Amino acid sequence: GVIFSIHYMEKNGILVSASDDRSIRLWKVGNLCEDVKGDGEGAGSVQCLLQLYGHQSRVWSVQLLEDHIISVGEDSACIVWSYNGDIINCFKGHKGRSVRAMAVNEDKGWLVTGGADSGIRL
Numbered sequence: 526g527v528i529f530s531i532h533y534m535e536k537n538g539i540l541v542s543a544s545d546d547r548s549i550r551l552w553k554v555g556n557l558c559e560d561v562k563g564d565g566e567g568a569g570s571v572q573c574l575l576q577l578y579g580h581q582s583r584v585w586s587v588q589l590l591e592d593h594i595i596s597v598g599e600d601s602a603c604i605v606w607s608y609n610g611d612i613i614n615c616f617k618g619h620k621g622r623s624v625r626a627m628a629v630n631e632d633k634g635w636l637v638t639g640g641a642d643s644g645i646r647l
Contacts, residue, residue: 530586541594543584549596551575579604579612590631597624603638618646
């Protein structure tokens with residue numbers, strides 16, 4: 526499907542994508558900051574590690590954290606995932622409207638979402 530959002534974590538060479546087919550995909554891409562080497566270690570060696578389905582409609586945005594994956598979607602849900610693919614928590618605070626944006630500060634422990642209901646939720 527069409528990809529709406531990607532987020533890359535250089536520390537572990539993982540990239541995550543959010544799509545219009547309701548999926549979140551976790552990819553092993555390696556270090557994107559190094560030159561492609563031709564030894565199977567560069568950007569040419571991409572592997573899909575996990576496909577996550579939990580949203581009821583399109584997934585607009587996704588972000589990788591140290592211990593979790595966070596996604597927001599058209600179904601008004603903000604889902605916290607484990608790296609094993611389990612749903613840890615699901616928040617629905619935007620009055621049945623799409624959640625279009627998020628900001629996360631992992632060090633301070635907060636997550637803010639912005640929705641099509643013209644509101645923000647902390």
